[in-house]
Every structure is written in structure tokens, then in C-alpha cells.
Amino acid sequence: KDVKDIPIPPGQSFTYSWKVTTEDGPTQADPRCLTRFYYSSIDPVRDMASGLIGPLLICFKKSMDQRGNQVDNTRLVLFSVFDENRSWYLEENIRRFCTDADYVDTQDPQFYASNVMHTINGYVSDTLPGLVMAQQQRVRWHLLNMGSTEDIHSVHFHGQLFSVRTSQEYRMGVYNLYPGVFGTVEMWPSHAGIWRVECKVGEH
16 A cells, blocks of 8 residues: 555654655756645545645755755745635534534535635634744745635735746746646845735635
């Protein structure tokens, strides 16, 4: 049986190890680190709806210190719409948090809509903790979007510009993230203050 198909029981842990080949890593035309992700393959839809997803970075060795930490300031941001109606925790949450749990109709359209969460790093609305940076300090933003075909995000950094490295370097203010797409942008924050990072798609 393939090790990736072996479930890890609640409260237990398992360490995965693998070799990253040169072909998996960044090229000279790429940023120092490439953005990838991990997820569970047991039941991907329900597992991701329960929050079991996160980023992986594949980096040039020279971008790491002796302890394997990033030399540059790094921010990882996951834009996703979590449908908690598909979560493993739906029934438990109903029992714990609904006053009349026995009368909850999970097929009710309003109930269903209330469990569809537009999030950044799992936080909704304006609850995302501050992403603090120093002025004129290089920051690498690793952006991820995992979702359905409707999950298109237009990421806007208010008050700041960033650059995207390909064969050339482009300075931008908005980065489009399509489903299953990961991106890395570099920023040198020039304007001090409190700024928003948000998705420009209306309902998000």
C-alpha cells in the first residue's frame, strides 16, 4: 500500500521524507522559493473543507540559513472559499453551537449559505491578524488558491506595489489567482501605515 494512502489516526503523527530533485526546484528565472501545497488524499473534498491544507516551499539552498530558515521575510497567504457543509466537523459544530440542534435543517438554503466561508488563511471578513512588515524590507509573498472553478481571486495590496519575476520583472498592484494556482511576488514596502490586503471579487 502506498504510504500516502495510509490514514493517520486522530492524535497520532507521521513524518514524511522525500528528496527534492533539481527539476522540482526553482530555476534562475524563478523567485528563490516556489510555492506548492499539501493536502490529504483520503477524502480531499471533506478534508480540505475541514481545513487540512497548507503551503510547502521549495527553495534554493542559498536562500536558507544554517537552520533551514528563510533569510528573507516571508508571508504565506491562502485565499479559499471553505464549504463547511462538507466538513467532517459539521455535525459536531451543530451539536456544540446550535441552541436547538435537533431542529437544524442542513438542507435549508440559508443554513447552507451561512457555512460557506470566504477566507484568507482561514479567517473571514476583517479578522485576519496583522501581517507586519518593516518599511523598505524585502518581503516575499507566497500566494495560494485552492478551490472550485468559481474560486477566482484578484489579490490587491493597498498602498504598495510588488514585482513578479519571470523572464522579466513586472511591477503590479493586483495579482490574479485562479483555482489551483500558486504565485510568489516580491515587495519592498515603501509607504508606512496600516494597509489592507483583500480579494477584489465583489462577494469575497
